Amino acid sequence: MSETVRGKVHAFLEREFIRQVEFLAELVRVPSDNPPGDCASAAERAHELLEGLLDLEVEKDVVPAAAVTTNGMISATNLIVRRRFGRGGPTIALNAHGDVVPPGGGWTRDPYGAEIIDDADHGLTMFGRGVAVSKSDFATYTWALLALLDLEKQSVPLNGAVELHFTYDEEVGGNIGPKRLVERQLSKPDLAICAGFSYAVTSAHNGCLHLEVVVNGKSGHAAMPSTGVDALAATTDILKALYEHRDELSQQHSKVPGIDTPTLTVGLIQGGINTNVVPDRVTLRLDRRVIPEESAADAESQLHAVIEAAISHRPGITVEIKQIMQAEPLLELPGAARLIIALRTHAEAEFGVAIPVRGVPLYTDARHYSSAGIPTVLYGAGPRTLQEANGHGADECLRLDDLKKATAVVALTLADLMRP
Numbered sequence: 001m002s003e004t005v006r007g008k009v010h011a012f013l014e015r016e017f018i019r020q021v022e023f024l025a026e027l028v029r030v031p032s033d034n035p036p037g038d039c040a041s042a043a044e045r046a047h048e049l050l051e052g053l054l055d056l057e058v059e060k061d062v063v064p065a066a067a068v069t070t071n072g073m074i075s076a077t078n079l080i081v082r083r084r085f086g087r088g089g090p091t092i093a094l095n096a097h098g099d100v101v102p103p104g105g106g107w108t109r110d111p112y113g114a115e116i117i118d119d120a121d122h123g124l125t126m127f128g129r130g131v132a133v134s135k136s137d138f139a140t141y142t143w144a145l146l147a148l149l150d151l152e153k154q155s156v157p158l159n160g161a162v163e164l165h166f167t168y169d170e171e172v173g174g175n176i177g178p179k180r181l182v183e184r185q186l187s188k189p190d191l192a193i194c195a196g197f198s199y200a201v202t203s204a205h206n207g208c209l210h211l212e213v214v215v216n217g218k219s220g221h222a223a224m225p226s227t228g229v230d231a232l233a234a235t236t237d238i239l240k241a242l243y244e245h246r247d248e249l250s251q252q253h254s255k256v257p258g259i260d261t262p263t264l265t266v267g268l269i270q271g272g273i274n275t276n277v278v279p280d281r282v283t284l285r286l287d288r289r290v291i292p293e294e295s296a297a298d299a300e301s302q303l304h305a306v307i308e309a310a311i312s313h314r315p316g317i318t319v320e321i322k323q324i325m326q327a328e329p330l331l332e333l334p335g336a337a338r339l340i341i342a343l344r345t346h347a348e349a350e351f352g353v354a355i356p357v358r359g360v361p362l363y364t365d366a367r368h369y370s371s372a373g374i375p376t377v378l379y380g381a382g383p384r385t386l387q388e389a390n391g392h393g394a395d396e397c398l399r400l401d402d403l404k405k406a407t408a409v410v411a412l413t414l415a416d417l418m419r420p
Contacts (some may be wrong), residue, residue: 005156006349009411012150016143017404021126023049024139024403025114027098028128032168034099037073039168042098046138046166047079053142056081061186063169063176071169071176078177080187081164083145085152089160089418093189094144094410095178096137096380097170097365100130106394116400124400131398132389134195137380138166140407141193147411148418160418163187167365173325174365182372189374191339191417194366196378197389198351198406201343203336203377204256204359207290207329207367209299212283213238213307214320219273219280228278229316232271235282238319241310242266242286245302254291258358262299263289285324289361292329300326330359330367335375342413343379350405362386381406 013020026049032042043060050058061078068076076099103111111129119125145162152158165187167177178194181187196202215235220228246264253261264286271282288303290296304321311317332340340357347355360378369376381403383389390396 005151005415006412008151008154008156009147009408009415012147013143013404013408013411016146020139020143020403020407021400023053023142024126024131024136027135027138028114028126028131029112031112032099032130033102034073034169034171035102037099037169037172038075039073039099040075040077043077043079043168046098050079050081050142053146054081056083061181063180067176071172073169073172076168076176078168078181079164079166080181081145082161083149084161085148085418086157086159086420090190091161091163091188092414092417093163093165093187093192093369094141095165095167095192095365095369096134096141096195097167097177098130098135098138099168099171100133100135101171101392103129104394108395122399125397126400127395127397129396132382132396133386133391134380136382136398136403137195139403140381140410143407144410144414147407148414151415156415157420158415158418159420162414163189170365173327174368178365178368182368182374189369191335192366192369192374192376193339193410194364194369194376194378196380197382197384198347198380198402198409199353199384200355201340201347201357201377201379202360203332203340203357204259204292205330205366206259206292206361206363207294207296208325208327208363209288209290209296210324211286211288211300211303212322212324213286215282215284215311216318216320217278217280218316220278222276222278225278228280230278231282231317232279234311234314234317235271235284237314238284238307238310239266241306245306252291254293254359256292256359257356259291259361262291262294290329292331292359294329296326296328327363328367328371330364330370330376333370333373333375336377338417339375339377339413342416343377343409346409346412347379350409379406379410
């Protein structure tokens with residue numbers, strides 16, 4: 001990357017910084033909580049803003065109502081922007097999600113206010129739900145594309161295509177967002193960069209499996225418990241077996257830096273009829289995190305075996321096991337090295353610190369690109385950790401200097417990848 005190109009990108013982003021920040025603030029001010037997942041109005045506002053910025057068509061993929069309802073939402077619209085530069089070269093997709101978790105309690109600022117303060121330690125900082133996860137990367141990726149358009153005006157040669165994929169269903173799994181775009185071939189990118197943070201390139205992440213387990217017995221009067229079949233007693237056997245299985249999982253370790261062991265959490269238990277009735281039904285919800293070396297299908301088979309063995313000695317007890325959600329891990333595909341090298345090189349130059357390549361124990365929309373065979377990494381605007389941004393917590397925030405620098409990193413990476 002020539003210093004001339006770097007200088008041009010820096011100069012453009014400096015001129016555009018106020019406009020970029022205002023764009024992000026407008027996105028934060030439109031609620032897009034998921035649940036309940038009524039995100040059409042947020043997508044419409046983003047569409048208006050993008051069409052006002054870009055001399056390009058902003059395509060709207062309105063997800064059919066039946067698919068939206070199946071995914072537990074009310075409305076969803078995917079936005080796609082496509083721009084080709086020169087001839088040939090790779091098609092690179094940039095994906096961020098605009099749906100957010102509800103604000104919850106504990107906020108000291110308006111969660112939809114996009115308030116900016118000048119922090120003594122961190123400089124200008126914006127507060128609001130989604131400002132870091134991941135409405136910020138609507139702004140990162142849009143201005144990275146605008147920077148490339150500015151380079152083109154200055155006769156910098158580029159060969160390739162950039163697509164912006166802005167979706168609204170990450171909080172419920174991404175099936176009607178990124179997965180829909182690649183499965184229905186609404187997009188066929190060669191490479192993908194998905195929303196992330198600025199101080200590391202994320203090359204892999206855990207998968208996740210959610211199961212619902214219903215333990216069925218028979219009700220009976222508590223004065224004569226033998227007349228019933230105690231579903232709660234059977235559930236205690238299942239819980240004991242699950243926690244023993246969890247101890248076994250803790251002995252497995254991933255080779256991916258940033259990811260440790262598989263985990264298992266029983267997050268919800270409901271059951272019983274009344275204090276004086278033998279419980280006839282108990283329902284459990286399980287969360288099983290799957291490391292990159294595993295598959296979610298294998299993890300599910302293991303859990304079925306553990307649960308069924310635990311109640312095999314209890315006559316009259318049956319179990320129903322239902323998959324609620326399955327997300328495969330994000331794996332680093334061979335072609336991802338191009339992305340990793342370029343992002344890491346430019347991030348270290350922009351931020352002046354070492355930029356590690358690592359995995360994370362959560363799961364994201366990025367897996368849908370990887371599962372389709374598209375080399376994919378996570379990189380965008382944000383701090384060193386999710387906790388530092390209060391992501392999914394009260395007073396979520398973003399340092400605006402990180403936004404500016406991350407935008408430069410993405411723009412320069414794209415320019416590198418599309419260099420003739």
